[in-house]
Amino acid sequence: MTSLPEAxxxxxxxxxATASDADLDSAANYLVGRWTEPQRHYHDVTHLAxxxxxxxxxxxLAPNPDRVRLAAWLHDAVYDPRALGDANERDSAEFAEGLLTSLGAPAEVAAEVARLVSLTAGHAxxxxxxxxxxxxxxxxxxxxADTDRYIRYTSAIRREYAHVPDDAFRGGRSRVLTELLNLPSIYRHAEIRGQWEDRARTNLKAELEELA
Known part of the structure; x- marks a missing residue:
């Protein structure tokens, strides 16, 4: 099984990227350290994997899968549950471009990975x-996810936002779920949509009903 640094x-x-294997491994281990920060309960190394x-x-499905993989590594490189708006995604995108440039990635690649990271702010x-x-x-x-895993996910999200009072959390979470359910489709790629769309909508509706 491939280790995270190897991946x-x-x-x-x-x-x-043209950096040495040692420098790439150091960067990977540094990122793993970020993904294991104590404020993370869902947005952690398990989510990354x-x-x-x-x-x-x-x-x-992707013309440039390695760029997507790097964006996956970096999309929550900066994560503070108390941050406002899309600050985490903006900061992660900026961090991604700087890190990849330092590792000898072509400027075009570093900029594109940063763009991909920024998309995770609204998934649009x-x-x-x-x-x-x-x-x-x-x-x-x-x-x-299946029901048990989805429940663990929502519990982890609530722990990340433990600083938010219950009423405010329910209101904010309900808005997020409603926005997702109002999308023409949650998943963009037809192959993925065919496998996951119905299950995702069932989970979201069930959580929304529970929050209400």
């Missing part, structure tokens, strides 16, 4: 963006 090194090499697994599974992609669509679909894959 990062392979993706970075595939995307054109799950997103990478989905990207690998559906890599054939434009037309003809299969790389962005795969990243967003992978990031939202938890929504189609």
């Amino acid at each position: 990062f090194r392979a993706a970075a090499r595939g995307a054109g 799950a997103v990478l697994e989905v990207v690998d599974r559906f890599a054939h 992609t434009g037309e003809n963006d299969p790389d962005g669509e795969l990243l967003c679909d992978a990031d939202l894959s938890i929504l189609a």
